Amino acid sequence: MLQTSLVFLLVLSSIQNVVSVPMQVPLGNSLTSSRQRRKLQGRFLHVTDMHPDPHYRPGMSEDSACHRKKPKKTKRRSGDYGMPYSDCDSPVSLTNYTLDFLDKKWSSDIDFVIWTGDSARHDNDRKLPRTTKEIYELNRLMASKMENAFLKKGIPVIPSIGNNDIWPHNIMMPGPNDITFEYSSIWSSFVPFHSFQVFQRGGYYSVEVIPDALAVISLNTMYFFDSNKAVGGCEARDPQDPGNLQFDWLEVQLETFRNRGMQVWISGHVPPSAHNYYPECHIRYVELSLMFQDTILGHLFGHMNADHFFFLDAQVVANSNLNRSSDEPNGLLKKKHSELYDGLLKDFAHMEKRSKKIDHDNFAVVNVAPSVVPNPYLPSFRIFSYNITGTPYIPDLHSDRSAGLSKDVPRYHLGDSEVHSDLCRDSGFSNKSWLCQPSKPWKSNPNSPSRTNTLFTPLGFAQYFMPNLTTTKKSPPKYKLEYMTFSPASLHASAGLEEEMSGNVRYPIPLRHLPRSLRNSTVTKSKYAPYEMRDLTIPSWTDLARRLAKPKHEKLRKTFRKFMYMGAEER
Template identity: 60%
Template structure:
């Protein structure tokens, strides 16, 4: 029965040509640096995560049954045709297909690449229908073919990631090479560059040059860093063959190679790199590498948490043995709290974290920080389905990294006895790099879209995709306002994807609810400034909106 359902799903969701989709190909390099020139780059990309399709989902079912059965009949609320918001149920195929069909129709011509950060199988939350390895792989294969149909067939690179629910049992992945890495190398055969196959089959990670010789995306396998995976050692110094250590050794080589070539890089993965999620030594290694190559890394894109938020990687986590060995509750609340409970703790923990940021000074430096962006999910558990469109700068002069030695990670006395200090490798941070100054490849902002009326949608009335908020300032939405070519000029978010109140350059207060942050760009300094504003508490409306966006009106908002 299951095989028949999946075959029907594949036949309904995949076009005939998808089975022979072309292999991953990078975007073409623009011949000029001007946005107005004819070029393929659109200056935008999609981040989508945690779709969790569920073949057993039924409408009018109870949440207690994981939306798989109609008993108990008196249970309220009941599952809807497109999903059950604010619940523990996974996504019906109607929702995943609707989302990808919408992206195909409305966004596939507007973006350059897709960062797809895992969890493409249902949760193991129904004892009467336990998950199987075959089901997980078949769901991932079906979702991969849909991504090939929607994006890869149009020449748009897709960079996937293994999620903690993409393996069986969930959270557990043995050191590779193993059946998981071999299976996903087959499932993603058109998405992984040929030269990365051997590395992927060993560890489940790889990199893609989405713009040759200029811009790359690294897909990390966070299963080997996640402290819920008890099948690995957690990057312990005494075990250089630990899969987490091998992954960081590989990442270090990748970042050094990209830097020497003058390229910029996005790091992506499923489980966010926090002290609450990663093994302590893995967290320190990730933070140290991220800050050592701050002038090469544009940002960090993750999923898994199902709640919209951002946080900072801080050099203090590397320098101080106290921070290295501290309880994970110091950073993001109660350790190993799950689901809604963890998300309720998250807001206050983040404000506390932001309050620890140093006060702004005239000559403030941001050498010690990196910014992790965690996107909410497509699955309406525990909030509402969503996806995120990032805009980035395709103009200006490239950043040329300095090749001379920079400051060492062991310059501070507190860190001299740390195990990585024997290497005494330089840290590369520069205020002129794209992560710090708006120039070529700098992230400019993102638009968050969601489905707020999911519970009222039905077979005859599909849900509507609406803008939830933007990080941009009003002025940044209309960079060419006042010019004769303003209407035809490039906009970070195409005007047709904005509500009417934001489409005109002379916007009124009517559209202010969509632009609460007013960030000029997504450089590290902009994020630190927002963190300080949230911590200060002097802007009550800002805090209220930040919390509402995090929980999308659900529990905790």
């Protein structure tokens, strides 16, 4: 019966798509008034890992993936909208409720949507294994919901392929292949026409969400993911490896956007950590992130389900071939998911000890968002705010040193230490590793939007979650503010007197989406604002990391851990 209902929904969605869903059209702003379609809001949505499960049934046991077996009275049962802190996926009622909520409450307040994959259920029930057909049907259903909620209103949606969006789980052969062709169809409204050929080859593409000003690059992280045994792992001696081909494409994209004076968000499913990526893929990712630090605003990913951030650190990656133990810097990247918190603190402590003055040229920041699926924590999504009134950053295109402010050209990738020199004299090592290939100049600049607050700089995010899933369809659950990175004062600071009088007040987060306690402009402290970050630039993130590294900030650490696991124990 569930399968029949799902098929009916898919057929209905397909008919609606043919009739009314337009191809993706980027937003306009004052910089591109001739193509303006919607008023720019200065906010966007990041949503990830929805994992809809059409076989989910209320009142069932966690042991059966919430598919069957009514448990004993003393045990927990699946609810109408999901089972929190469990191994069960999302009932369709939860994913529908979430997207309907975002449609009704947020679509008028955002400019674009970053959607970082995993829109099919996990393969966690041996008695009911997944099929390719079901995976694609679920993705079509989610794509249809996204189209109706956002695309029809002129809001660009940028999806990414997740490791559970393919079959077999985690395995994706070099393209073009059946997966890239199928998602070319499923996402035909999302992927710009000029990107179709590249997408069909590799499953990655870029979208100009504000023409000639701001772009989002969606990566296919399956070609970097070390669980994908169908690829070679970006080895330098294999230029045709699909991971290398994607990085070659990415470099051209970043260079092109930089030459046009544009800024870029990078998005994808699996985060770029040494724990998740093949070593050589990780080296290339970090290298490109730092080469184009003045063009990349940030890195947004999902997959891990636990709320956290980490750094792409040039020094740590450069020493990654020295067989460090898990207790050494960046140890979190070699640890199990359940030890993530401790690993992060060790990383932050290493940053704190290394130098009193951090060289921000050596860092990029990765933000990993928690999931919609309550597996293993609670449903959530993020609303980012960014600057739409600052001064444009104009890169110096005639100097390798970015107006004399960037790093000198290193001899080898990510630095030129004695260790590198010794390693790279070994031809057996140098032929295999990107660490020993000639490096290009790093284009970093303290005046760029990733380093200082100017046009398109990310200002902060508000994270919403669903704290109570033990509700019924007669009394559905509610999304509430969990926390935000802003200070309470900054929630009201963007409204000048002239704007107030004209009625054109713009707030980082619209006041109606905030608890009543934060709507008062006189509030200076709040439980919802523990970090009080001035913005989301690299210096702001390193400042937060260094505060978390100090044992004297035990209260801040506890708060950080609470948000990471949403009040539960590590799973």
